[in-house]
Amino acid sequence: MSLPQLKLDATEARIAALDLPTDGWAAPARADALARLRVMGLPGARDEYWKYTRPETLTAVEAPVAAVFAAEETPVFGTVDRLKIVFTDGVFDAEASDDLSLEGVEIARLADSADIHWAKDLYGALETAGQTPVMRPLATLNTAFASDGVLLRVTGKVSKPIALIYNHASEASDAILHHVVKVEQGGDVTLLESGPAAARFNNVLEVEVADGAGFHHVRAQGRDHQRRAATHIFARLGTESAFKTFTLTANGVLTRNEVVVELTGDDALCHVAGACMGDGEFHHDDTVFITHDAVNCESRQVFKKVLRNGAQGVFQGKILVKPGAQKTDGYQISQSLLLDGDSQFLAKPELEIYADDVACSHGSTSGAIDEDGLFYLRARGLPRGIAEDLLTIAFIAEAVMEIESQELQDEINARVEAWLERRRG
C-alpha cells in the first residue's frame, strides 16, 4: 500500500530536515525505524487515530515558535530527594545534572553510546511492538532521530527517584529524546519527568519491567503556554511486575500523550493515570492502549481533565484482552470537569475482549461543577473561588491517588493548588 502523495511529501520533508546518527550500537535500530517511517508516513489529519487532535504542528518541518516561560517560582519535585538529569532544549546539561551514579542502577546516555550496549535489544523494540494494531509514526520518527536520552538498567531497589528535568530556553527549539529503562528481576525504580523541554518535544520512553520488578513514573508537564509535546510510553510487563505511571499536565497549547502497555506475564499490575488542567488555548490528548496477554492481571486507567475558556480534552483509551488472558481485571475511567460552556471533552473508550472470564469496566463523563456541593461549601463560609478550587482538587483526586508515593502525591497536589490559585488571582 503506498502513501497518499501529500503524506509522503510531508514525511520526506520532515526526514530531510533531520540528521540520522549512523554510528554506535543504536544505528541499526535507527535505520530500521527510518525505513518503517517511510512506509507508514507521519500522521495526517485524516487518520482515524488523529480524529480529535490535529497533528500538523507536531509533524511540520519546523517547530512552531513557543515563547519561553519565566522560571518557575517553585519547581515541581523541588523538595524531593532525587538524582537530577537535566536537558535544556533537548541537550544534556552536565553542569546542572548530578553525577550519573546511584546504587542499584546503571545510568548512561544514548548520545554517549559505544558499539555494544545492553539497551541494544530494547531500543526501538518496544516501540516497534507497539505499532500494531495502530501505527504511532511519531514514535518511529523518534527512534530514528532521537538526539539523546537516558538508558537505565535497574538491578536493585533504587533508593531515590531519578528525575529528568527538561528546560526550555530557545523559542524555536525542537527536541527529540528517547529513553530506555530496563528494570531487572526484583528491581524497583521511580522515574520523574518535569518541565516543558522545548518549543516542540517528541519524547519516547521504553520500559521493560521484568518478573517481580516495579516501575513508578510521575511526570509533570508544564507550564509553558505555547509549547507542544508528543510523548509515547511503551511498556512490557513481566510476571508479578508492577507498572504505574501518572502525568499532570498544566498548560501547553498541544499535548498528545500515548501510553502503550503490554501485560505479558501473569499477575502483573498496570496503572496509567493522568490529570490535566487547561485554560484557554489548550488541547490535551491522552491515548492509551493496554493489551492483556496473560492471566490474572489488573490494569487501571484513571484520567481527569479540568477545562475552561475553550480548552479541549481528548481521551482515547482501549483495553484489549487477548484469548487466554483469563481473570483480567480491567478498569477505565475518563472524566472531565468543564468549568464553562466553551470547553470540550471528547472521549472514545474501547473494550475488545477475547477471553470469557474477565471483569472489565469503563466509563466516561463530562460535567460542570456540582452546584449543590458548591452551595454547601459556600454556606459554610468558603468563598466561591476557594470552594470551586476545592471541588476541582477533589475531582482530580482519584487520579492523583494512583500515585503510590505520598510525597509525590503531595508534590502534584501542591502544583494543582498553585495553578488554581494563580487563576483565582
Next chain:
Amino acid sequence: MLEIKNLHVKLEEEDKQILKGVNLTVEAGKVHAIMGPNGSGKSTLSYVLSGKDGYEVTEGSATLGDVDLLDIEPEERAAAGLFLAFQYPVEIPGVGNMTFLRTAVNSQRKARGEEEMSSTEFLKVVREKAKSLKIDADMLKRPVNVGFSGGEKKRNEILQMAMLEPKMCILDETDSGLDVDAMKLVADGVNALRDEGRGFLVITHYQRLLDHIKPDVVHIMANGRIIKTGGPELALEVEHNGYADLMAEEA
C-alpha cells in the same frame, strides 16, 4: 437578631410562588421552632435565607443584626453569623472533612478580619467537640458526608455548627432519620450551644425533637405563610390534632 419581614419568594425558573409573606423575628438567646406539613415552604425559607440559587425574592426583607442578608453572597451570610444545618447534607467526594472544616473556620475568620486558627489549635478544638458528638477520628478523615449514615450526617452538621459558632442557627429537620439515641446526641449538641447571644430556628416536622430542644416560641407554617404562633404548647397541640384543624381555621 433575625428579622424576616413580609418575605415573598418564587421559583426562579417557574411561576410558582412558594413563600407568600413570611414574618418572623428571632431574638438573641431564644429558640424558635417552625412546624408545618410537608411542602409548606420550610426548607425554602432556610435556603433563601442562606442564599441558595434558584429562588427569587419578589417582596420583603431579611436581616441579621444590621446585615441585609438578601443582598450578599452565601459565604458572606455565613461570615455574618448565619448557619444552616441542612435537611439533606451534601456529600462531597474527595474533600476531607477536616480540610473542609478548617477551611470553613478560617475563611469566616478571614472574612471578619480575625486571626486564622492555627492547625494545632484547630485540631485540639475539633477533637474535643467531635468527641462529645461521638464523631470518631475516622469520620473526621473521610470525605465530607460520603458514606455517612443519616445520623452521622446530622451529627456532622452539628459539629460544623459547633466549630463555626454562628450567631443564628437554622436547623432544617435535623431530627429526620434519627433514632432516639442519635436525636438525644444531636439535641445535646444543640443545647450546649444555647447562649444569650445566639438565636435558633428549629424546623421540624414532629414534636419529638422539641422535647429535647425546648423552644421559646413555636410557629406553624402552611402554604408559604406562618399561620399561627404560640408557646411550646402549640407543638403539643399539633402533635395531638395534626395540622388539619389549624389549616381549616386559617382558610
